[in-house]
Amino acid sequence: MLRSLGFILLLTLSPSLLPAQTLDITMTRGTMIDFTFNTIRQYNNGVIMASASEFTIESTVEWDLYVGTQTLTPGQWDILDAYSSAGTDVVPVSILEIRAVSPGGTSQQTSFFQLQDNSSPVYLIGSAADDILTTSGVGTNDPGDPVTDPFTHKFRIDYRLTPTIAYTPGVYSLTIVFTVAEDL
Numbered sequence: 557m558l559r560s561l562g563f564i565l566l567l568t569l570s571p572s573l574l575p576a577q578t579l580d581i582t583m584t585r586g587t588m589i590d591f592t593f594n595t596i597r598q599y600n601n602g603v604i605m606a607s608a609s610e611f612t613i614e615s616t617v618e619w620d621l622y623v624g625t626q627t628l629t630p631g632q633w634d635i636l637d638a639y640s641s642a643g644t645d646v647v648p649v650s651i652l653e654i655r656a657v658s659p660g661g662t663s664q665q666t667s668f669f670q671l672q673d674n675s676s677p678v679y680l681i682g683s684a685a686d687d688i689l690t691t692s693g694v695g696t697n698d699p700g701d702p703v704t705d706p707f708t709h710k711f712r713i714d715y716r717l718t719p720t721i722a723y724t725p726g727v728y729s730l731t732i733v734f735t736v737a738e739d740l
Contacts, residue, residue, distance in 0.1 A: 576616075577616050577617055577738075578614055578615060578616045578617075579614075579615050579616070579617060579619060579736060579737070579738055580613070580614045580615070580736070581611055581612070581613055581621075581734060581735070581736040582611060582612050582614070583609065583610070583611045583734075584610045584611060584612060585608075585609060585610040586608045586609030586610060586713070587609070589605060589608050589609065589715060591603055591605070591715075591717045593719065596721065599718075599719055599720055599721050600718075600720055600721070601718065602716050602717055602718030602719075603716070603717055603718075604714060604715070604716045605714065605715045605716075606714045607657075607712045607713070607714060608713060608714065608715050609712070609713040609715075610710070610711065610712050610713070611710075611711055611713075611734060612701075612702035612709055612710050612711075613701075613702065613709045613710075613711075613736050614700075614701040614702065614709065615699050615700065615701075615709075615736070615738075616699050617699055617738050617739070618687070618689055618697045618698070618699065618738065618739040619681065619682070619697050619699075619736050619737065619738060619739055620679060620681055620682030620683065620684075620687070620697065620736070620737050620738075620739050621679070621680045621681035621682065621711075621734065621735070621736050622677040622678060622679045622680060622681075622682075622734075622735050622737075623654065623656070623671070623677055623678055623680060623732060623733065623734050623735070624671065624672055624673055624674030624675070624676070624677035624678065624732075624733055624735075625649040625652075625671050625672065625673055625674060625730050625731065625732055625733070626673075626674050626730070626731040626732075626733050627649065627673075627730045627731070630673040630674075630675060631648060631649055631650075631672070631673045632646055632647060632648060632649065633647040633648075633649060633651075633728040633729065633730050634728060634729050634730060635647070635724070635726055635727070635728050636726070636727040636728065636729055637726050637727040638724050638725070638726040639724075639725040639726045640724060640725050640726075641724070642724060642725070643721070643722055643723045643724040643725070644722065644723055644724060645723065645724040645726070647719070647723045647728060649670075649671050649672065649673065649730055650670040650671060650672065651670075651717060651718055651719055651720075652670070652671050652715065652716070652717050652730070652732075653668040653669055653670050653671065653715070653716045653717075653718075654668065654669065654671060654713055654714065654715055654716075654732070655667060655668045655669070655713070655714040655716075656680045656711050656712075656713055657711065657712045657713075657714065658707065658708060658709075658710060658711050658712075659706060659707040659710060660692075660693075660696065660707030660708045661693075661694065662681065662693065662694060662695065662696040662707075662708050663680045663681070663694070663711065664679060664680060664681060664694055664695050665678060665679075665680055666694075668714070668716050671732065674733050677733075677735070680711070681695055681696065681697050682695065682697050682739050686739060686740060687739050692708075696708045697739055
């Protein structure tokens, strides 16, 4: 009886003996973004929302950061309400572009890029492979937090949406998923 009790106690205590790892992304601004198009010029030239979202990264391990969209039909916007039957309601997520900017210029994507489905995301930091530790500059994946490392662990997101007039007028939605993961 004493042996089984000791074994259970050892299993209960063993996780607390391991060093704790932190890997966290926190949205600090702009979780719901709405675009409204009132003119043909806006449809054709697009609308930019600068610094509309912001998030921070906290990590005690090397990390990767990537982004993709999540919709009911992968790669297409979800239509919530159609105002007309004109045009096509098959709208690719790629009409939405983003630019991720950190104060230290660490993002690997320095200009606007088209979003893709989350099954084939775009990497802002790192890659799908095991990356080398980068402590400064583009691709920095050094452990840290936004308080002590605001130039490398804080990102602002600009959005550019250019729907053109080829699509059915209406209300559409999609979810943008920013993911931070341990670089393995």
